[in-house]
Amino acid sequence: MDDDQEQTPPPPTQPTHTGSPTDFLKGVVGKRVIVRLTSGVDYRGVLSCLDGYMNIALEQTEEHVNGVVTNRYGDAFIRGNNVLYISAAEAL
Amino acid sequence: METSSIQEPFDLIRLSLSERVFVKLRGDRELTGILHAYDGHMNLIMSDVEETIMIVDEATTAVNVRDDDHEISRLIIEQVAKRKVEMLFVRGDGVILVSHRNSVLCALPLKSKQVSPPSRT
Amino acid sequence: MASQILPLELIDKCIGSRIWVVMKNDREFTGTLLGFDDFVNMVLEDVTEYETTAEGRTKKSLAQTLLNGNNICMVGTFLLLPYFALMPRQLIPGSDGPDASS
Numbered sequence: 001m002d003d004d005q006e007q008t009p010p011p012p013t014q015p016t017h018t019g020s021p022t023d024f025l026k027g028v029v030g031k032r033v034i035v036r037l038t039s040g041v042d043y044r045g046v047l048s049c050l051d052g053y054m055n056i057a058l059e060q061t062e063e064h065v066n067g068v069v070t071n072r073y074g075d076a077f078i079r080g081n082n083v084l085y086i087s088a089a090e091a092l
Numbered sequence: 093m094e095t096s097s098i099q100e101p102f103d104l105i106r107l108s109l110s111e112r113v114f115v116k117l118r119g120d121r122e123l124t125g126i127l128h129a130y131d132g133h134m135n136l137i138m139s140d141v142e143e144t145i146m147i148v149d150e151a152t153t154a155v156n157v158r159d160d161d162h163e164i165s166r167l168i169i170e171q172v173a174k175r176k177v178e179m180l181f182v183r184g185d186g187v188i189l190v191s192h193r194n195s196v197l198c199a200l201p202l203k204s205k206q207v208s209p210p211s212r213t
Numbered sequence: 214m215a216s217q218i219l220p221l222e223l224i225d226k227c228i229g230s231r232i233w234v235v236m237k238n239d240r241e242f243t244g245t246l247l248g249f250d251d252f253v254n255m256v257l258e259d260v261t262e263y264e265t266t267a268e269g270r271t272k273k274s275l276a277q278t279l280l281n282g283n284n285i286c287m288v289g290t291f292l293l294l295p296y297f298a299l300m301p302r303q304l305i306p307g308s309d310g311p312d313a314s315s
Contacts, residue, residue: 018247018248019228019247019248019256020248020249020250020256021248021249021250021254021255021256021279022250023248023256024247024248024256024277024279025279028277028279034275037188038238038284039188040264043189048098048104049098049099049100049101049103050100050101051100051101051102054281055100055101055102055134056101057098057100057101057103057104061191073114073189073191073192074191074192075104075191075192076104076189076190076191077101077102077104077105077189077190077191078101078188078189079134079184079187079188079189079190081185081283082118082188083281084236084240084280084281084284085275085278085279085280085281086278086279087260087275087276087277087278087279088276088277088278089276091276092276092277
């Protein structure tokens with residue numbers, strides 16, 4: 001897995017049109033999400049919070065590998081550089 | 093865990109200080125141990141650490157894809173190396189996930205964790 | 214050089230359109246672009262994720278999704294040019310995505 005250039009500074013906070021990553025993240029906190037890592041592993045859970053590096057705190061987390069639940073965590077911290085995407089798993 | 097006390101992801105780590113934590117690392121490695129310190133890179137200092145290294149044989153895995161054979165699955169599972177380390181520094185860029193080891197929810201035995209045949213649907 | 218269009222301006226013009234995102238690895242996404250930031254992290258809607266493996270291409274539908282810009286390689290639109298028709302496996306203008314021709 002290539003892990004070269006990390007996103008060092010937190011994202012700029014300039015106000016943009018709705019639909020920006022910042023707006024999406026504001027809307028998705030507290031909701032059920034799927035966090036996909038670049039390795040292909042999925043974490044499904046309730047997004048408690050995240051920061052500008054896309055570090056993520058998840059609650060009621062299930063780890064899915066190829067569609068199979070391989071682990072469960074009460075709370076999990078996921079380091080942002082591994083994140084491929086964060087997808088809403090319920091209506092926003 | 094008091095959810096309201098978590099404002100940012102690192103709070104989760106802060107609340108785990110002096111506790112036994114589970115750390116998932118790149119390269120199919122896992123650690124459990126007492127978390128003593130961390131920083132913004134997620135560099136960690138841990139003690140009383142048990143490291144688990146999953147040795148996933150690519151060839152064996154490939155066979156496992158084609159037929160979902162129990163024998164083969166078991167073969168993969170048993171290729172696990174463990175070792176204990178008294179005190180450990182973990183470089184942050186290898187960290188994938190940090191969680192509580194003593195959580196009721198994360199009680200799945202190690203054996204069943206690695207079964208997960210890489211089936212493609 | 215003042216009249217030169219910046220790459221991110223072009224992406225800005227894609228907001229509201231369906232786009233096609235190719236990652237550094239064997240993964241592709243299509244979806245409607247809702248927004249992006251300076252890192253080209255993108256918010257997409259009605260997303261389909263494609264993963265090309267030895268066993269073939271897998272497909273997965275996703276709702277609103279924030280795609281990490283770190284792993285993005287290329288971004289294409291569905292409207293632009295017959296240029297894309299030169300890539301038979303991937304994109305044909307007006308098609309539904311990378312798997313439409315397979």
